Amino acid sequence: MYWSKTLIPTLKESPADAEIISHKLLIRAGLVRKLTGGLYTFLPMGLKVLRKVEKIVREEMNRAGAIEVFMPALQPPEIWQKSGRYEAASDVLFKVHDRARKEWVLGPTHEEVVTTLVAGEINSYKQLPKNFYQIQTKFRDEIRPRFGLMRAKEFIMKDAYSFDADDEGANNSYRAMYDAYVRIFRRCGLVALPVEADTGVMGGSFSHEFMVPAETGEDFMVYCEESGYAANLEKAVSGLKPDSTGPDEDRSALPTEEFPTPDVRTIEDLTKAPFDVPASHQIKTLVMMVDSKPAIILLRGDHQLNEAKAGSVLGSTVFRPAEPAEIIDLLGAKPGSLGAVGVSTVPVYADAILEGATGMVTGANRDGFHLRNVNIARDITVTRFADLRNVEEGEPCPQSGLPLKIRRSIEVGHVFKLGTKYSEKLGALFLDANGKQQPCIMGCYGIGVTRTLQAVIEQSNDKNGISWPVSIAPFEVCITALDVGDDNPVFQLARKIHAQLQDKGVDVILDDRDLRPGFKFKDSELVGFPLRIAVGEKGLAKGGVEFKPRDGELEIVDPEQIVDKTLTWLREHNTSLDRSMDQD
RNA sequence: CGGGGAGUAGCUCAGCUUGGUAGAGCGCCAGCUUUGGGAGCUGGAUGUCGCAGGUUCGAAUCCUGUCUCCCCGACCA
Known part of the structure; x- marks a missing residue:
C-alpha cells in the first residue's frame, strides 16, 4: 500500500470532544471519525486493526471448537417477551417499526435468537455439545455513550453461546472459552486479567470478566497479588470480620439511650464535635423500594452499599432509594435521623459486618435525635445478615489475608455460565440417553471487539x-x-x-x-x-x-x-x- | 433522567461582559524559497456565528424556546 493512495487523516491537535488518551489518539491517528455521539465510521487504518482483532478472535474460537454462524440484528420482540427480558432489558433495546407499524428490536445480544435456533435444530444429546458464535454489530440504547468506542450505541461484539447436555459438559465449555479468551487478549498484545464477576441481568450461576487495568476504566477490580484473588468490585468479598466493629470498651450491657443531635444530617456530621462518633461506630440506615414495597438496609457508617449485592438480597435488580415522603411515612422521620431499632413491619437486611455489633449509634426515627448503645442482636430485628457492601482497599484478602488492592479497569470480555434460564423459557430441550426431555445447559461469552481495539490504544501509547x-x-x-x-x-x-x-x-x-x-x-x-x-x-x-x-x-x-x-x-x-x- | 460545561471556517479557538454587520492559528489552493523531527514568505478560497422566535434602527453578542455534543452519576462488551 502507498500512503498517498489511502486515507489516513492525522491531526496535530486533539479534537475538543475527546477526553481520554485512547479516544484522542483514535481520532488523531485517523482510525475513526464520529458521525454523532456513540456512532463512528471506521477509516482504513481503524478497519485494518479491527479486521486483525477479528481474525485472532475467529482463530481462537475455532480452535476452541466453537462454530461460526451469523444471526439477524433485527429481531422480533416476541422472543424477548418469551425470555422475560423484553421488560428487564427494555432500557437498552432500540425499537423500530415497520410500515405495518409492527415493532422490532435491534439486537443488543443474541441469547433469544440462538436459543430459538437450538430449540428448532437440536433434539438429542447426541447433537451436544454445541457452541455457536458470531462477530456482529450490536445495538444498545446506552444511557450515556462515552469515550469513543468504549461505550457506543452500536459496537462490534463477538458473542458465543454454548449448549451442553450436563453440568460437567457446561463447565468444560465454560473453561474452553475462558482459556480461549486468555489467548485472544494475549495475542492482541493486551494485558487482560480474568476476575470473578457479578452475573447481573444476564442471570446464571457464575461468571468472569476480562479486565484491562487502566486509569480511565469504568470498572473497579479488587485483587491480591499474593493469592491471585481477583474480582469485580460488584462481586468482591473481603476477609474483614464482624468483631472489628464497635467501640473499644464493652458497652453491650448498657441500655439504648436517645440523645439530641440537632442539625445532624449525615454520618459525617455525627463524627464531628461535640458528638465525635467515628463512622465505624455508626449504623447507616437505607430505605429501598422494591416493587413499591419498602425494605431497610443497614451498613456500618463508613461502608458503601454495593447495589449488585443488594439486588441479590432484595430478590430483584430493579429497586430504588425511597423518596423522603415514603421514608417519613414508613419511619416517621426524615433522612438523617433514621434507624431500624424497633422496626418490625418491613424486612431489615444488615451487612454481615454488623452481626453482633454493640455500642453502635443510629438514628432514633425522630428528627434531631439519635440512639447510642445500640446492640444489634438485642435491639434490632434483622431479617437476614448478608454481604451488602463494597470491599475497600486494604481490607484483608479472603484467601491470603493480605491487604487487597483496587484499581480501575476496562471490561473487554465476559464469560457467563447461564444454566437453563433461557433454554427452559425458549424451549431449547433435548432427549437424554434415557429418553427424558431436558433443557440444554447454556453458557454465553462476549468480547467487545471495538472496545478491545481501543483498550489496546489505551494501554499502548506514549507522547508521540x-x-x-x-x-x-x-x-x-x-x-x-x-x-x-x-x-x-x-x-x-x-x-x-x-x-x-x-x-x-x-x-x-x-x-x-x-x-x-x-x-x-x-x-x-x-x-x-x-x-x-x-x-x-x-x-x-x-x-x-x-x-x-x-x-x-x-x-x-x-x-x-x-x-x-x-x-x-x-x-x-x-x-x-x-x-x-x-x-x- | 439529575447535575455541570460547550456549540463561531475542515480542525483548535478568540470575539459575547459593554449590540454597530466576522477574526487568529493550523489545514486547504497558487507561487517562490526551503528540505532529516509537524518549514518560511506572499497571495487566495472557505462561515445561513447550532436552530427557531423575540427585543432593537441594528443581534455572534441581550431575552425565550429548542436541538446537539462533552463531562460526573445509574446501565454494560
Missing part, C-alpha cells in the same frame, strides 16, 4: 502516539521514503524494499507523500506502526537504510539485509506467534 502490537497493527512496517521523485534512487530503493517485503507477506505501507521528513516521522509514530524503515540520502551515506522499531533504537542496515532483518524482527515481536503460548 500509538504503539501497536505487531499482531494487530494497521501495517506492520512503514517505509518512510525521504525523497519521492520517480527517478530518484532513494525512492526507487524504497519501492524495491516495499515490493520485496510485500512478496514475503509483510503488511507494509510506503509513505510516498512529498512532505518534509519530520512530518512523515511524526505521522508514522502517531499512527503507531511497529517498525519504520527510513530510506534517505543521509542514511545511505552511513551505509544503509534506517531500521527503527517504534519503541526501540535506530540501526543502520545494509539494504541487502533489510528484508531478512525485518522478517526476523517481526517474527520475534508478533505476540500472535509467541511459541510460549502453545506450551500451556
Whole structure:
C-alpha cells in the first residue's frame, strides 16, 4: 500500500470532544471519525486493526471448537417477551417499526435468537455439545455513550453461546472459552486479567470478566497479588470480620439511650464535635423500594452499599432509594435521623459486618435525635445478615489475608455460565440417553471487539502516539521514503524494499507523500506502526537504510539485509506467534 | 433522567461582559524559497456565528424556546 493512495487523516491537535488518551489518539491517528455521539465510521487504518482483532478472535474460537454462524440484528420482540427480558432489558433495546407499524428490536445480544435456533435444530444429546458464535454489530440504547468506542450505541461484539447436555459438559465449555479468551487478549498484545464477576441481568450461576487495568476504566477490580484473588468490585468479598466493629470498651450491657443531635444530617456530621462518633461506630440506615414495597438496609457508617449485592438480597435488580415522603411515612422521620431499632413491619437486611455489633449509634426515627448503645442482636430485628457492601482497599484478602488492592479497569470480555434460564423459557430441550426431555445447559461469552481495539490504544501509547502490537497493527512496517521523485534512487530503493517485503507477506505501507521528513516521522509514530524503515540520502551515506522499531533504537542496515532483518524482527515481536503460548 | 460545561471556517479557538454587520492559528489552493523531527514568505478560497422566535434602527453578542455534543452519576462488551 502507498500512503498517498489511502486515507489516513492525522491531526496535530486533539479534537475538543475527546477526553481520554485512547479516544484522542483514535481520532488523531485517523482510525475513526464520529458521525454523532456513540456512532463512528471506521477509516482504513481503524478497519485494518479491527479486521486483525477479528481474525485472532475467529482463530481462537475455532480452535476452541466453537462454530461460526451469523444471526439477524433485527429481531422480533416476541422472543424477548418469551425470555422475560423484553421488560428487564427494555432500557437498552432500540425499537423500530415497520410500515405495518409492527415493532422490532435491534439486537443488543443474541441469547433469544440462538436459543430459538437450538430449540428448532437440536433434539438429542447426541447433537451436544454445541457452541455457536458470531462477530456482529450490536445495538444498545446506552444511557450515556462515552469515550469513543468504549461505550457506543452500536459496537462490534463477538458473542458465543454454548449448549451442553450436563453440568460437567457446561463447565468444560465454560473453561474452553475462558482459556480461549486468555489467548485472544494475549495475542492482541493486551494485558487482560480474568476476575470473578457479578452475573447481573444476564442471570446464571457464575461468571468472569476480562479486565484491562487502566486509569480511565469504568470498572473497579479488587485483587491480591499474593493469592491471585481477583474480582469485580460488584462481586468482591473481603476477609474483614464482624468483631472489628464497635467501640473499644464493652458497652453491650448498657441500655439504648436517645440523645439530641440537632442539625445532624449525615454520618459525617455525627463524627464531628461535640458528638465525635467515628463512622465505624455508626449504623447507616437505607430505605429501598422494591416493587413499591419498602425494605431497610443497614451498613456500618463508613461502608458503601454495593447495589449488585443488594439486588441479590432484595430478590430483584430493579429497586430504588425511597423518596423522603415514603421514608417519613414508613419511619416517621426524615433522612438523617433514621434507624431500624424497633422496626418490625418491613424486612431489615444488615451487612454481615454488623452481626453482633454493640455500642453502635443510629438514628432514633425522630428528627434531631439519635440512639447510642445500640446492640444489634438485642435491639434490632434483622431479617437476614448478608454481604451488602463494597470491599475497600486494604481490607484483608479472603484467601491470603493480605491487604487487597483496587484499581480501575476496562471490561473487554465476559464469560457467563447461564444454566437453563433461557433454554427452559425458549424451549431449547433435548432427549437424554434415557429418553427424558431436558433443557440444554447454556453458557454465553462476549468480547467487545471495538472496545478491545481501543483498550489496546489505551494501554499502548506514549507522547508521540500509538504503539501497536505487531499482531494487530494497521501495517506492520512503514517505509518512510525521504525523497519521492520517480527517478530518484532513494525512492526507487524504497519501492524495491516495499515490493520485496510485500512478496514475503509483510503488511507494509510506503509513505510516498512529498512532505518534509519530520512530518512523515511524526505521522508514522502517531499512527503507531511497529517498525519504520527510513530510506534517505543521509542514511545511505552511513551505509544503509534506517531500521527503527517504534519503541526501540535506530540501526543502520545494509539494504541487502533489510528484508531478512525485518522478517526476523517481526517474527520475534508478533505476540500472535509467541511459541510460549502453545506450551500451556 | 439529575447535575455541570460547550456549540463561531475542515480542525483548535478568540470575539459575547459593554449590540454597530466576522477574526487568529493550523489545514486547504497558487507561487517562490526551503528540505532529516509537524518549514518560511506572499497571495487566495472557505462561515445561513447550532436552530427557531423575540427585543432593537441594528443581534455572534441581550431575552425565550429548542436541538446537539462533552463531562460526573445509574446501565454494560
